[in-house]
Amino acid sequence: MPVVTRTFPRVERLRDSLLATESEICHERALLVTESYQENEGLPILIKRAKALAKVLAEMTIFIHPDELIVGHQSSKRRSPPVFPELCVEWIETELDEFETRKHNRLKVSEETKRALRSILPYWKGKTVYDRFLALRPESVAKAVSFGLIANTHEKNALGHVALNYKKVLAKGFRGIKEEIEDALSQLDIASPDYLPKYEFLQAASIVCDAIMDFAGRYAKLAREMAEEESDPVRRQELLTISEICAHVPANPPRTFHEALQAFWFAHLIPWIEANGYSITPGRLDQYLYPYYRSDRERGVSKEELQELLECLWVKFSEVLRVDDKAVAEISSGYPLGQNVALGGVLPDGTDGTNELSFMCLEAQAHIRLLQPNLTVRLHAGTPDDFLKAAVRVISLGNGMPQLLNDELIIPSLVQRGIPIEEARDYIPVGCDEITVDGTWGRCNGGYLNFAKVLELTLNNGRCLLTGEKLGLETGDPAGFQTFSELMDAYHRQLEHAVGIQAAAANITDLIHAELAPCPTVSILVTGCIENGRDATHGGARYNFTGPVGVGSATVGDSLAAIKKLVYESKAISLEDIIQAIRQDFVGHEPLRQMLINRAPKFGCDEDYVDDLVIEITKDFFDQVEKHTNPRGGPFIPALYSVTAQAGLGRLSAATPDGRRERTPLSDGISPSNGRDLAGPTAALKSVCKVDLIRATNGVIFNLRFSPSVLSDGDGLNKIAQFLRTFVDLGGFHIQFNIISTETLKEAQRNPEAHRGLVVRVAGYSAFFVELCKEVQDSIIARTEQSFR
Template identity: 40%
Template sequence: MKRKNSKRINNLREMVVSTRPEICPERAVIVTKAYQEFYNQPMGILRAKALEKILSEMSIYILPGELLVGNHSSKLRAAPVFPEFDVNFLEKEMSEFNKRSGDMFEIDDENKSKLAEIVPFWKGRTIKDYNHAMWTEENKLSGQNYVNVIDNEWNLENSDGHISVDYPKLINFGLSSIIFDAKKKLSLLDIAEPEELKKKYFYESVIIVAKAVIKFAHRFAELAKLEALNENDPSRRLELERIAEICGRVPEFPARNYYEALQSLWFVQLAIQIDGNGHSVSIGRFDQFLYPFYKSDIASKTLTEDEVFELTQMFWIKLSSLTKLRSWSQTRLNAGYPMFQNLTIGGQKPNGEDACNELTFLCLDVTESLKLFQPTFTARVHKQSPRKYLKRCTELIKQGLGMPSFFNDEVIIPALINRGVEVEDARNYSMVGCVEPGVQGKWGGRYGACLFILPKCLELALYDGKDPRTGIQLCSGNGDLSTFTSYQELFDAYEKQVKYYVRQHVIRDNIQDLVWEKYLPTPLISCLVSDCMERGKEIKEGGAVYDYTGGQTGGIANVANSLAAIKKLVFEEKKITGAELKKYLENNFEGIEGEKVRQMLINKAPKYGNDDEYVDSIAREAFSVLLKEVSKYHNTRYGRGPIGGSFHHSTASVAANVPWGMVTGATPDGRKAYTPLADTESPTHFTDLNGPTAIVLSASRLEHILESGGAILNLKFSPIVFENGENLEKLIDLIRTYFDLDGMEIQINVISADKLRNAQKNPEKYKDLLIRVAGYSAYFVDLDPLIQNDIIERTENMLV
């Protein structure tokens, strides 16, 4: 039964959708004062006291009609600023934030002045500064503004995130239990021992942040009491009084019902965002850990189904109220104001039974009712998933939400076990970013590692290791395209470049983790991740049960199609020589002859995405070079307690395929220089000619068992397809087929190119048109036109 939104929900949703993002300097000013005041404290204590000061002094407010309270900044959808990460882009772009072609932010002169005043303090003291100072010369030249195979600049401007803390522990025991535990552990330390002394500062920092969040909640309790006294509407007065009661209780103490559990969860989710500016601070298995509260409240009639529904809508709206400021270069990689707050439903219980319940379906109903871009919404699927569940998921897809995305338990669980995760924990995974799996409350590694441009490695191999755009040669090649005498020589040259730049990627990321460990302790996150409290260690010191570092890549189709074209047309059929092809690549296929060669490369060589074993096997082998090579390396937590301590990769390339293409020359698949690369592990635009079944058959041949960092496969369908109700059943069968063939993830847009073009021309009419970008959905009109065009050009599939 489809529920109608209440008036208050429609009002709150409209506020979020209609409010233009601004920049709020409040946090930046307060954190600067905290660093000046507590500069002589151990860094963990300094960071804890900084959060305490922010939560104590920042503006708070309660929106009209809302039942869940807690704000991110001084205004709705205003982005707080985190100067401890980077201030250079603030200086350079301050006057451009409201002129961007996408992801615009308003900022007035007064707020510009406030930010300008704090910039000098941070010069040379930011996370980005510390990282840059530690890079070797070749490490620097490997990345952005140079050869550009690797890029971790996006994470130097932001915190790590990619985490789902132990919200079940929080709502069932409260922060008071963590304070009690920390005090007890403090009392048992012998601080004459150096390691015990380090633990002392950790436990003290935990107590400070836990008390700070409790005090933050109490501030809202007092505000609600004050507003209740001045409220003329009796029903709203009662709501405010209840808000005051709840905020006086949670997150300090265990939640007693669904309402308190949601408010407790939101306060800590919010505090983590305010503290660290992390990407992908995720919710976890919402329908599992909140189900006991839901079930009890419904049974006892503490809440009705409609009240649970409205409260859950409130939580979705709260998640959508957050926004994040990025530099323009990093905005192009993460277009559409994404926060990546992933919420996971369905899948299996730790004992292997199906996990679907009434709350699972309620979450689907809420997502359908609001059509918001947050939370990023994930549906786990396994062989015993009910058809009813899959049908409901695809009904949302039909409406063009781009959500939920589908993840295959039958591949992800073995992939995690393959990395050392215990079976019960692997079955309990949730998404902690776009598509990255982790175990809630036990996962301390990070997925925000280097972006790795795989097609760039192939380009370097074709030019003897020299970047044709910059002339820089860091890894000498094995010759160039004019000198290779066999396909194997070419592949060996490609493999050599991949291995070299994987090493640079690992060095950069381990430098980043050393910097974060020293300058960016996270006691609030750490106290809610096992076994940090037991070990007396921060996450970055090795406190978590599991720890892996994951990077992102994409453009697999470009690499596969390029290698296949050279193998077939140069070495097998000898339609063109390597020297001739190299000349046409260097000239970007200019002229009549160049265009003829380009068309030959496009039309006479096999293309990934068409169920062609010839090219699909090349895709598998070329991608596996990266997957296998990166797993040989250790991160900075290796040997310090956690299981794992290694690197792994995903194809969560966000919107980076467009800017990646801007630094990659013409490629042998017929792609012209500096145009977008293929996204994720999806086919190149206009080359997948045999329909969606062929696409999933091709993608299924990749070694997903090695891709424990997560995978993305984008599909796009015309809405006309689903005018026939039977085609929803065919879509379910397509997803099942892909997953039976060991595919890992699939996400689906149902939208016409014509509608998207109309939205480009008339954005005011399409302000809440949702579109799946990569591992997240965003409002189409918020995207930079280059990203919009890339989405428009994705193949529109039919189901036959």
């Protein structure tokens, strides 16, 4: 069972100094990449990308922070995100002076950095991924993005959302991986029509292997030099050990737990330097690091020493950061990096995988309680009681982690997608909880689709109610819909059209990334790419998915229930009355709004009347998504989560017939609308589990907020543990909790300086509450404060 105090002074110092660090944009990578591209103008893009990374790793500023035992940083300063001009520079021109005062994800920007970034603008204008997207996107996609029908198709940032094959790094080292690449090169047939693209990819892969090993060598040299100057004999020996470790890994397979942690960290860190994709995911860390832990324990190394090393790594996860423009930051408020560590769950042979390292990872989370990693516990029918209760104990500490996933649903979901059972059992949640297996280039976030905007178009004959802009099909004046079925037919047609636009945007983005931003470092750690001789963006992975995401299902389900009951059944009001009221944001129509809120059933209360409508609209979404394929030869696989897209898309959406006001947040993930799940947590869970979640393989988010009183009677932890057993039995996909009172959250809004350490669960990630914009804060406060009755 984890303890709840930070017991390692070193780790406390590392954590506290990180929290005291002001996050500041670093311009160093941007300048180095620009220089490299200018030096290598005539080379193929894969070679150009590899050489750019090699230049960055060879010339970027490196440092070792006091107390560190695991080394390696993303940029020239701690918690200082680098810039990726090859993806988008528009924000440099339009937003650079606003970063310190904007609503979401504020960052310091020095005058030196401003000058440096502005100096490279002329070179990159017209050459970036975003520039190409603007040039190629159809008008329908442009309008859909501008007016809130879809969002965030990764046209401004890298794709990410991938679980890399860290086991391969530990087993072979990058020297062994390079030998594999050289062997593949030697077997190429120069007469083959695909010789040249394979040659270019494998050459790029070889370049990055050398660059990674040289990067570690720089740290070995730096640590040795620092040791020569160090007066404290204990720290001098630590630096010499770091030097020895970095001289050995990640080039070679690790021999100790410390070496395995360091090898992992280099392999994990460098893809964040190569490209700025979200959610480069550690995955089942308790499984692939466990042999090194066990070996050290058998050699007599104390558990405490290994725990301290693990917690040094835990702090490193929160040093990684990204730069996003305002639009992307609005969708991703609170820096959701998505470095998902998954614990427990079944092994490929179906037995339980919980081990001593699983408990140690929970203990690390209990001690450190930062925003990263995004900790997940995989549950199944055979999850040991002590491990489940340990997870609940960590949740009770209040930072919303770990989140819980259900093997009993997710494994069959993957098998239905054609994944062999042994691989499905070894699944990895990336980012929030997007589901992948080894060898997947998933495009797990294929962009967000706004269900509420689809309903809005249905109620206004294809036009946005806020602007009058034509975004959808002309499905008829709703005044002419004589039956609820006619309304649903129109909704279906609008949804089909919208998903087509979403698929077009995702596929255009895919093609542009393959053309301008391939990722050779990521690719050598995605199973299939070396074997196929193709970058992941070119379809080299074993599995190639795209995962469109639906947002606002409960908002629309509640809205349709109100229309069905009050217009078509009881005939208490007309559809024209509702449409007129939402056009005016219910101003002058408050009695009607209260009728919509109070006289129609709401999703999350275990009422089939409305639950069946949510089932219907999500099924329709699944059906439409699954019609599409991507340029890498893979299927589209749907998801129901939102990060903070429910706020960003809500701001572009009219009022809805559930009584929601215009420009306010939609429901998040598959969760009930805020404040509408008033029948208790079990009823909310039952409503959610009625949805055919096995088809949402790409991920589902279900949020609950509990009152701290659930822990006050001495049996609270057992009640939550039993509730989670019910979650598994009912066929849930995902669940996560905030255990915090409404009053505490409101007090943090009033007095943020006194609550800087308050962490909350937002969507599939945690964030510091006071760093979230007020809209997202209000959305969290509005969640029903549940208790067990």
